[in-house]
Amino acid sequence: MYAREMWPWALLGMACGLVEGGTVAVLVKKGFAGLVTPHAVNFAVAIVSGAPALANISSFAWANLAHGRARVGVLASLQAAFAIAVGLIALAPVASGGLALTLCAVVAARVLWAGILTVRAAVWSANYPRHVMARVTSRIVMASSLGIALVALLAGWILDVQARSARWLYLFAACSGLLAAFLYRSVRVRREYQLLAAEAEIGLTTSAFSLSMFRQILREDASFRSYMFWMSLYGSGNLMMTAQLVVLFSDRLQLGGLRQILLLTVVPLLLMPLFLPAWARLFDRGHIIEYRSRQCWALVAAIVFLTVGVMLKAQWLLWPGAVLIGVSYAGANLGWNLGHNDFASPGRAQHYMGVHVTLTGVRGLIAPPVGMACYELLIWRWPDAGAIAMLLPLGLVTAGALGFVKMRNEARESPART
Secondary structure: OHHHHHHHHHHHHHHHHOOOHHHHHHHHHHHOEOOEOHHHHHHHHHHHHHHHHHHHHHHHHHHHHHOOOOHHHHHHHHHHHHHHHHHHHHHOOOOHHHHHHHHHHHHHHHHHHHHHHHHHHHHHHHHOOHHHHHHHHHHHHHHHHHHHHHHHHHHHHHHHHOHHHHHHHHHHHHHHHHHHHHHHOOOOOOOHHHHHHHHHHHHHHHHOOOHHHHHHHHHHOHHHHHHHHHHHHHHHHHHHHHHHHHHHHHHOOOOOHHHHHHHHHHHHHHHHHHHHHHHHHHHHHOOHHHHHHHHOHHHHHHHHHHHHHHHHOOHHHHHHHHHHHHHHHHHHHHHHHHHHHHOOOOOOHHHHHHHHHHHHHHHHHHHHHHHHHHHHHHHHHOOOOHHHHHHHHHHHHHHHHHHHHHHHHHHHHOHHHO
């Protein structure tokens, strides 16, 4: 199954790369500059950069939709719909109205991608045992990440040559996604007949993810509740960072589109394959709390470099920051996709994932606009003080990292909690 999944996810990575937070934010910032007011463009940047997280609010609905259905068929359909949504962005007119169409298409594509990730989690849990899951899935993630990085690099180059032409890349990405959906139909789920029989027996009413189940899981599982709290602080800072950096790179440092995408997308994603195996070995050795208490500090260090680099206009500091983002994201990807399994009892992994992704969606809805409002308020009061806004995501990420360390220490003192 691993061999059959590699090419579809690599091709989907090329479609996903153009609606990935950092890349699409730069495309919006550069593509619509001068067509609408700078403040409107900046908040549009915040929306599209947060769209990957925002769309996760819909994940519980996708989980319920997949209940009792063959997972591969559902996934292939979602992949095809996602590819079509990505292709619609190419049709946005080069005018102020095109910004609204672009925002709608990006959000729709990310909502569909949230469904893909939700259903995919069940496929991976069924196909790959826990002791090798991180290593196997990390290789699939690497293939997808390389696709994202390659199409992002191409987009950055086109932005600097002819910014208005970059949108036609979306048609190419859509074709790649449709091919991926076709190829994915050859994938099978191990013992899926048992899974479907069990779901048919308990029915949707019992197993469906809902708001009441969301509250029940957080109320009854104190350890998972604490993990979600610190994850919310950590993730909010991460989501704020991207939108602020796109605006600061353009308005304060006057960086071109290619350099921005290199810093925010290409360098981190190309480095992920180098660091994923090491993070996977660490993940496979212990509980997610132990893992997060170490992995999270890479992002803290990255934001320190980026914040100082932007404040001092020292562009050379941005590159070690981009490298550390790659180190951090390589580990965070595994933690985000698989970490909930260490809290969930048998048969409840999808429900715990539903809680996780729903809270991620809430962060995506709130954090990027709040971070951009902080930036806009600062430049309104002090025109050259926008870089100070970076202290907010830095503080949130650091608080989350300290929270994971606190959980780790408590778990070591009382192992029964994990």
